Amino acid sequence: MSTRFSxxxxxxxxxxxxxxxxxxxxxAAEGARVVVAGRRREPLDETVxxxxxxxxxxxxxxADVARPxxxxxxxxxxxxxxxxxxxxxxxxxxFRGGGPLADLPEADWHSxxxxxxxxxxxxxxxxxRRMRTQPSGGAIVNVSSTFGPHTTTPxxxxxxxxxxxxxxxxxxxxxxxxxxxxxINVVSxxxxxxxxxxxxxxxxxxxxxxxxxxxxxxRISATQEVAAAVLYLACDDxxxxxxxxxxxxxxxxx
Numbered sequence: 001m002s003t004r005f006s007x008x009x010x011x012x013x014x015x016x017x018x019x020x021x022x023x024x025x026x027x028a029a030e031g032a033r034v035v036v037a038g039r040r041r042e043p044l045d046e047t048v049x050x051x052x053x054x055x056x057x058x059x060x061x062x063a064d065v066a067r068p069x070x071x072x073x074x075x076x077x078x079x080x081x082x083x084x085x086x087x088x089x090x091x092x093x094x095f096r097g098g099g100p101l102a103d104l105p106e107a108d109w110h111s112x113x114x115x116x117x118x119x120x121x122x123x124x125x126x127x128x129r130r131m132r133t134q135p136s137g138g139a140i141v142n143v144s145s146t147f148g149p150h151t152t153t154p155x156x157x158x159x160x161x162x163x164x165x166x167x168x169x170x171x172x173x174x175x176x177x178x179x180x181x182x183x184i185n186v187v188s189x190x191x192x193x194x195x196x197x198x199x200x201x202x203x204x205x206x207x208x209x210x211x212x213x214x215x216x217x218x219r220i221s222a223t224q225e226v227a228a229a230v231l232y233l234a235c236d237d238x239x240x241x242x243x244x245x246x247x248x249x250x251x252x253x254x
Contacts, residue, residue, distance in 0.1 A: 016043030028056030137181025190249025217250030
């Protein structure tokens with residue numbers, strides 16, 4: 001078993017399900033002590049249970065990344081319990097849409113900006129402030145999307161705008177802080193095996209058929225495949241990879 005993250009502390013937001021849970025499990029499987037964060041306690045406890053039953057170490061912490069105090073509190077939880085913050089994966093995000101932009105309620109626009117963009121800024125700021133004080137620095141991976149930076153689709157204009165902002169914010173922060181020992185990169189998943197990739201009224205079987213017909217790879221990505229990309233960018237093998245945006249989408253944005 002690889003132990004690329006042995007002795008390191010990782011924080012994963014949006015870790016109660018889907019891609020975030022897969023990332024937390026993968027980090028723990030490679031030796032990290034993982035703080036799993038999200039807004040609801042029950043799914044976080046399930047993530048912790050899944051990690052611990054395989055011999056890993058994890059701690060659940062509820063937080064709303066759109067609140068400045070919560071972002072800072074998550075960093076304190078990691079440091080107080082495990083002594084450092086070596087890896088942060090900012091995965092929390094929401095999708096509000098499905099129809100034309102002109103029909104999007106203002107509340108849905110603002111919630112996507114508050115969580116996807118402002119939440120990312122607040123998390124980055126708190127994490128960088130801690131990591132740059134550590135002799136070993138740290139690595140941050142932000143989860144964006146192919147929507148916005150690489151492609152778009154009807155009914156997702158606001159979401160695409162928020163994710164394009166995530167990628168731009170991440171690249172700027174990467175340039176600002178690499179000399180502080182903080183290395184920042186992005187993973188942009190395309191269609192992945194989570195409920196978000198299901199169209200309205202679509203079954204998983206229907207999604208499989210659609211992917212077979214439309215994606216170059218012929219299938220959607222597994223959450224574990226996205227997690228593998230995140231772990232690569234967070235580990236020492238990627239020590240000279242700075243400000244990149246790694247697309248994991250089966251060729252869908254080509």
